Amino acid sequence: MDNVVNPIIKIEDISYKYTKDLVLEHVSLEIPKGAFLAIVGPNGSGKSTLLKLLLGLFKLQKGKIELFGEDIRRFKAWQRVGFVSQKANSFNSGFPATVFEVVQSGLTKKIGLFKFASKEDKSRVKKALESVDMLGYQNRNIGELSGGQQQRVFIARSLVSEPELLILDEPTVGVDSKNVHQFYEMLEMLNKKLGITLILVTHDVGTVTDKVTHVACLNKKLHFHGDACEYNELDEVELSSIYGHGVQFLNHDH
Template sequence: MQDNHPIIKVKNLSYKYTKDKVLEDVSFEVPRGAFLAIVGPNGSGKSTLLKLILGLLRTQEGTIKLFDENIRLFKEWQQIGFVSQKANSFNSGFPATVFEVVQSGLTKKLGLFKFPKKADKQKVKKALEAVDMLSFQHRNIGELSGGQQQRVFIARSLVSEPQLLILDEPTVGVDSKHVHQFYEMLEMLNKQLGITLILVTHDVGTVTDKVTHVACLNKKLHFHGDAYEYNQLNEEELSSFYGHDVKLLSHNH
């Protein structure tokens, strides 16, 4: 039976670190199976919003529901995978193989000192296969390019079989010529594996043909709708969201 409840429901969310609000009265829903891009200028509250959704910050005003449950009562965190900008700051001398890095994503499920079973090893291989990195399983993580490392970190998040995957600027440190392939892989995870994706990105022109929804955040939520509606916005409307001039780029695929 298809669950029609939104996977995330944010209502009247505001947050401040000092006296000034970094998020103000933000409300939106993420349907199950969506691929949402969150865009906005630096300092617009994108990272704060992610931290609130991931339970790393406690809500002050407004509510967040995950899988139809208030975030303060939510316990099923293995349902949510998170990939940060790790490739840009990863210690290339770290002595672990690709297989071991992905397998470490099962630590919470297995417990710290339990050995993985055959079924767990199959999960690791399946996750590596999903990001097209199975042939690299015995390579040291430090030998890989930034883009390959990010694929491995996504596999590490996928190994616990989450329903929702959140990615924070995942193409930082990825060679520009591989960025398009990277987004094609995310589209495949969304369409073929049915994983709901939230992507914080500056590359919105590159991903509008891959994502299903776009949210423009600049303290307030200035736009939230499907990718087609976003593509109909003109430069003046986009500039009003961003607080400065925005030039629309034409991307031919």
């Protein structure tokens, strides 16, 4: 993207390797405030590594990352960043907690581990649940919900601290295929109505392009980064060259 003013994330020439083989190679990327970016690519393309670098879980080996205009090595305001992993696929369904309690746990750093939530804190929990259409389930045990419902609760848990940036790693893992479209519609609403900048890592190729504003194709190197409309204009030959194999387009509307 050209002429990005004050990007919320600025990645400059980062490379990363676990042993001698690079998993990320000279990746540069700018993400503006209010964007909904889908990062797509095959298995082993470096998507998860990039996320861990953005979340400060891995230390940079080469290059630079800025969050909200600050070098990530000095960045401390992590309450401005929410993260949702593939929890729905591995969550312990016997965990004894209500939906309300799970979302409220997202305020632990603010409230304190053994302190009571204020009226304002409880209002935040309800607001977060309402934003993902799960307020009616607040008293249900988290283990009683479907995978898709659980993932919505985990998103609410991230939203309760009112982050400006929300990063989601394969959030539809464990979500029934017939509910995937509704799930992406919910993410689109969070982006458009709440103004939250979203980064979505997904294996889906053609599923979310009508919801996101931008797409980045990653396969160790950044092969494409632009508007979703520009991505939709790529043909199967161009996409297959990025993925290293044939690409089949999927549409969850049908």
